[in-house]
Amino acid sequence: MNVVLIRRILTTIASAALLLWAVATIVFFLQHLVPGDPAMAILGGASANPPEETLQAIRDQYGFEDPLLVQYGAFLTGLVQLDLGESYTMKQPxxxxxxxxxxxxxxxxxxxxxxxxxxxxxxxxxxxxxxxxxxxxxxxxxxxxxxxxxxxxxxxxxxxxxxxxxxxxxxxxxxxxxxxxxxxxxxxxxxxxxxxxxxxxxxxxxxxxxxxxxxxxxxxxxxxxxxxxxxxxxxxxxxxxxxxxxxxxxxxxxxxxxxxxxxxxxxxxxxxxxxxxxxxxxxxxxxxxxxxxxxxxxxxxxxxxxxxxxxxxxxx
Structure with missing residues (x-):
């Protein structure tokens, strides 16, 4: 395998990693622009009428009130470790x-x-x-x-x-x-x-x-x-x-x-x-x-x- 081919393979892998990072990042920030309280969604929506104490506990548990960049950093850390988190609604990885x-x-x-x-x-x-x-x-x-x-x-x-x-x-x-x-x-x-x-x-x-x-x-x-x-x-x-x-x-x-x-x-x-x-x-x-x-x-x-x-x- 020549040097040029190795360089091309490495370039392809790097481009793929950059694309995956870009896609995940765009989706992350777009989802945060959607109106609504994710804590409310986790507890079943507004129809469930959860008490404020429960809502606050969920926000603390998932870090919803952390600065956006802190949440993004935690998200990238999990992504690198192939840990995509737990589904809010299905309660499964x-x-x-x-x-x-x-x-x-x-x-x-x-x-x-x-x-x-x-x-x-x-x-x-x-x-x-x-x-x-x-x-x-x-x-x-x-x-x-x-x-x-x-x-x-x-x-x-x-x-x-x-x-x-x-x-x-x-x-x-x-x-x-x-x-x-x-x-x-x-x-x-x-x-x-x-x-x-x-x-x-x-x-x-x-x-x-x-x-x-x-x-x-x-x-x-x-x-x-x-x-x-x-x-x-x-x-x-x-x-x-x-x-x-x-x-x-x-x-x-x-x-x-x-x-x-x-x-x-x-x-x-x-x-x-x-x-x-x-x-x-x-x-x-x-x-x-x-x-x-x-x-x-x-x-x-x-x-x-x-x-x-x-x-x-x-x-x-």
């Missing part, structure tokens, strides 16, 4: 809550990403570089898919396939219950990835290596699948890290629509209850997943095109 709920969300987003890539590759291979109505049809489908809002698409799929046709369950924790939520997230991302892949596919078709392969007697379908698609997929792979982050954001809506367990449901409940430790914990973990996804997408790009190893070393 935030790490335990998040670790329990993150798996269903990752399953959902992973299935949605697979659907998105399957859709993008299928549309690209069938319609990219084609003349006439087939090429225009593929481009039109991609635009429509990319523009579909998650909330609207989820409701339509739920009504059609679960209520009218009754092919799939409305709510189910098994594999069948994952189909409609994954399609809701995957179809719009698939349309976007297909647009990116199509543009690069059209460019790659005009490269000399395509003509050279065809002149040697290679079949057109083999050239499109084995050589052109490899080049065309690179921009989409690079964007997959961002795509996974957007899928996790969309999961907040989709988990509500389909009543699925997951990090989205937890985040919505925590925001409504002003549960600061849980909001920060969920946001921090989502940012961490986003950082890891981007690192993995970089690694996948190198696997698809090993020449990028030399490009990285030359440009760093």
């Amino acid at each position: 935030v790490t335990a809550i998040v670790s329990e709920q993150i798996l269903p969300t990752l399953q959902l987003t992973g299935a949605a990403l697979a659907i998105a890539w399957a859709l993008a590759i299928t549309l690209t291979l069938l319609t990219a570089g084609r003349r006439g109505w087939l090429g225009r049809l593929g481009a039109g489908i991609e635009v429509v898919f990319a523009a579909l809002p998650h909330f609207w698409l989820g409701v339509v799929l739920l009504v059609v396939f679960a209520v009218v046709l009754q092919w799939l369950p409305v709510v189910d924790d098994g594999p069948l219950g994952l189909v409609l939520p994954a399609l809701t997230l995957g179809i719009p991302l698939g349309g976007f990835l297909a647009q990116v892949t199509r543009d690069e596919f059209d460019v790659a078709l005009r490269q000399p290596f395509v003509l050279s392969a065809l002149s040697r007697g290679a079949r057109t379908a083999d050239v499109r699948f084995r050589q052109v698609l490899r080049h065309a997929a690179l921009p989409g792979i690079a964007l997959s890290g961002w795509g996974l982050g957007s899928l996790i954001s969309g999961a907040v809506v989709v988990e509500v629509i389909f009543s699925r367990q997951g990090i989205g449901q937890v985040l919505v409940a925590a925001v409504n209850a002003q549960d600061l430790p849980l909001v920060i914990g969920v946001t921090f973990v989502v940012a961490l997943v986003y950082v890891i996804a981007n690192i993995l997408s970089d690694a996948a790009s190198v696997l698809v095109d090993p020449r990028l190893r030399h490009t990285i070393g030359a440009t760093s």
Whole structure:
């Protein structure tokens, strides 16, 4: 491993740590700008009508009356120690809550990403570089898919396939219950990835290596699948890290629509209850997943095109 590559890895780690710190800090201060008494939220809200002595005891216990910078310092100390605190409302460690709920969300987003890539590759291979109505049809489908809002698409799929046709369950924790939520997230991302892949596919078709392969007697379908698609997929792979982050954001809506367990449901409940430790914990973990996804997408790009190893070393 050369010095340049080591430097790049260290730079990536430092950038990831800076991003995670920035996300947690922004959420911390934004939550403190929200009106309301967190001690009141911990005790069940204004409807619980707790006595002032109890409220004051809670404020002292959690340090709510400490200066904001003191609270921020304590927060950073816990963050460095991977101690995200205890949920105000659920009375459990935030790490335990998040670790329990993150798996269903990752399953959902992973299935949605697979659907998105399957859709993008299928549309690209069938319609990219084609003349006439087939090429225009593929481009039109991609635009429509990319523009579909998650909330609207989820409701339509739920009504059609679960209520009218009754092919799939409305709510189910098994594999069948994952189909409609994954399609809701995957179809719009698939349309976007297909647009990116199509543009690069059209460019790659005009490269000399395509003509050279065809002149040697290679079949057109083999050239499109084995050589052109490899080049065309690179921009989409690079964007997959961002795509996974957007899928996790969309999961907040989709988990509500389909009543699925997951990090989205937890985040919505925590925001409504002003549960600061849980909001920060969920946001921090989502940012961490986003950082890891981007690192993995970089690694996948190198696997698809090993020449990028030399490009990285030359440009760093």
